[in-house]
Amino acid sequence: MTFLSLQPFVPSGTDIAKAKDFFQELGFTLTWDAGDYAGFESGECKFILQKYDDKAFAENFMISVRVTSADEFWKEVKEKGLVEKYGIRLGEPVNQPYGREVNVIDLAGVCWHFVEG
Numbered sequence: 001m002t003f004l005s006l007q008p009f010v011p012s013g014t015d016i017a018k019a020k021d022f023f024q025e026l027g028f029t030l031t032w033d034a035g036d037y038a039g040f041e042s043g044e045c046k047f048i049l050q051k052y053d054d055k056a057f058a059e060n061f062m063i064s065v066r067v068t069s070a071d072e073f074w075k076e077v078k079e080k081g082l083v084e085k086y087g088i089r090l091g092e093p094v095n096q097p098y099g100r101e102v103n104v105i106d107l108a109g110v111c112w113h114f115v116e117g
Helices: 014-026 072-078 083-085
Strands: 008-011 029-033 037-042 045-050 062-067 095-096 099-104 110-117
Touching: 014 029, 014 037, 014 045, 014 083, 045 062, 062 072, 072 083, 072 099, 072 110
Parallel strands: 008 045, 062 110
Antiparallel strands: 029 037, 037 045, 095 099, 099 110
């Protein structure tokens, strides 16, 4: 038996429709939509957005995503105006022991680590 993939359920926060729009603008493709659940992917990265609003849970949930360039990712998010449009938080690119990364706090409060390499 072999594990084939991992697709975490990610909380949407108070507005799942707005969260769906955000993740599409961030660069993920909406692959299916069942209303309260929706599948997203980009390359080999996949997750399920779930209509769930628990601030304490979301603010203690983190996801790491590998990207080709943390600096390019940061620039794209800035140029798209996602901080202003969705009220997300976007950290500056920083060097960590495991690689250069950019942090995004999404609408629900989940911390996404976009790590180069």
